Amino acid sequence: MTPFHADPDDAMFLHGYFPAILEGLRSTLLVSAVSLAIACVFGLIGAGAKLSASRAANIAADTYTTLIRGLPELVLLLLIFYGGQILINSLADKAGLGYLDINPFVAGTTTLGFIFGAYLTETFRGAILAIPRGQSEAGLAYGMSRGQVLRRIVLPQMVRHAIPGFTNNWLVMIKATALLSIIGLDDMVHRANLASAATREPFTFYAAIGGIYLAVTTVSILLLGWVERRFSLGVRKVEF
Numbered sequence: 001m002t003p004f005h006a007d008p009d010d011a012m013f014l015h016g017y018f019p020a021i022l023e024g025l026r027s028t029l030l031v032s033a034v035s036l037a038i039a040c041v042f043g044l045i046g047a048g049a050k051l052s053a054s055r056a057a058n059i060a061a062d063t064y065t066t067l068i069r070g071l072p073e074l075v076l077l078l079l080i081f082y083g084g085q086i087l088i089n090s091l092a093d094k095a096g097l098g099y100l101d102i103n104p105f106v107a108g109t110t111t112l113g114f115i116f117g118a119y120l121t122e123t124f125r126g127a128i129l130a131i132p133r134g135q136s137e138a139g140l141a142y143g144m145s146r147g148q149v150l151r152r153i154v155l156p157q158m159v160r161h162a163i164p165g166f167t168n169n170w171l172v173m174i175k176a177t178a179l180l181s182i183i184g185l186d187d188m189v190h191r192a193n194l195a196s197a198a199t200r201e202p203f204t205f206y207a208a209i210g211g212i213y214l215a216v217t218t219v220s221i222l223l224l225g226w227v228e229r230r231f232s233l234g235v236r237k238v239e240f
Contacts, residue, residue, distance in 0.1 A: 042117020068118035
């Protein structure tokens with residue numbers, strides 16, 4: 001972890017704590033990216049389970065999405081973080097490994113990925129259902145394998161339909177990383193807390209990180225909007 005201190009060469013801006021807060025931003029973005037990757041895995045598995053012919057898979061996926069979407073992120077974060085730590089240490093104790101201290105980065109990314117995987121489950125499920133079933137049937141009739149139909153027909157179109165919901169979940173996830181400071185993650189919010197305590201100017205630092213979050217979400221909207229346009233090339237939009 002990078003030492004947290006003020007930079008005397010930058011004392012005129014945020015009392016010299018700006019470089020330290022930018023280092024915290026790097027941690028925030030890394031946590032967001034890793035959490036998103038984990039959420040996509042859970043989302044694809046959940047969507048596949050909901051669309052499966054297996055009743056057991058349907059029930060498991062429905063239970064997962066219902067519970068996760070029905071509880072606040074902060075409550076889930078604390079339940080999974082502390083509950084998971086108790087479970088892991090209980091298993092470690094039985095295995096004779098002693099006490100294991102869970103890394104806040106690992107715990108935070110896993111928890112956020114698990115939580116937002118429920119939201120992406122519905123996003124991916126809706127995107128797959130938006131693809132006309134006849135296209136997959138035509139691919140199979142043409143001689144494609146199910147894997148080829150999935151790669152060449154379903155997934156490219158699923159991405160186009162999923163991007164709006166995916167964008168919303170990504171924006172919420174970036175903001176939700178602020179909750180991880182309560183479990184000890186050395187992110188941007190945690191560093192702003194330390195700086196505000198040292199200078200007794202909380203408004204200054206919270207306003208600053210608010211502006212940084214706004215900048216990150218704005219850039220994300222622009223980039224994902226470009227991706228959506230790229231995947232929508234050749235698609236005619238019907239206006240009502």
